[in-house]
Amino acid sequence: KQEVTQIPAALSVPEGENLVLNCSFTDSAIYNLQWFRQDPGKGLTSLLLIQSSQREQTSGRLNASLDKSSGRSTLYIAASQPGDSATYLCAVSLRNTDKLIFGTGTRLQVFP
């Protein structure tokens, strides 16, 4: 059974810091890994999607890497801003299904 874990569970940092959020999964047979952002009281917004054949994806100040063999992904946020405050979820898609298995989430607070 695929299990997805994220550490840390919560993070509070001052504005301007570079951050690393971690995601680990137990079964490497995945199609892809995705990072989502969830704001309070709202749905999820996709940030980055890494195909299983890729090593990383970048979008603006965000960079996500994938090491499928070790079952790990990291989301790097450069020069954090208060607007980055949200919960970040990683999710893996299982092979031969259309299911997404979500991690436990990291609640990020960036203060001015």
Next chain:
Amino acid sequence: DAGVIQSPRHEVTEMGQEVTLRCKPISGHDYLFWYRQTMMRGLELLIYFNNNVPIDDSGMPEDRFSAKMPNASFSTLKIQPSEPRDSAVYFCASSLFSYAQAASGETQYFGPGTRLLVL
């Protein structure tokens, strides 16, 4: 496009009552997913449809839960009878392609969720 639309946004009901949650996916999307989010269990997939047909309902917790998709633009998730442990946020999501088909990495688009409280 207005995105995925869910109604109601908030629902408070008493134990034993029937609850119906509604979802309108993005037009043209062939896949529709229902999720439940709680503090204890996180975000879990309940059921998903492809072209209005249920594909996998293994995440539906018990027979009190049922989901239908009578047409491409509407789906319902029903709980009958409701129990306090059903209190959660229920999300609907839709996507154009399956992950198996989406070489370009098409993603799921989530609605704002329905916050359900069963007293």
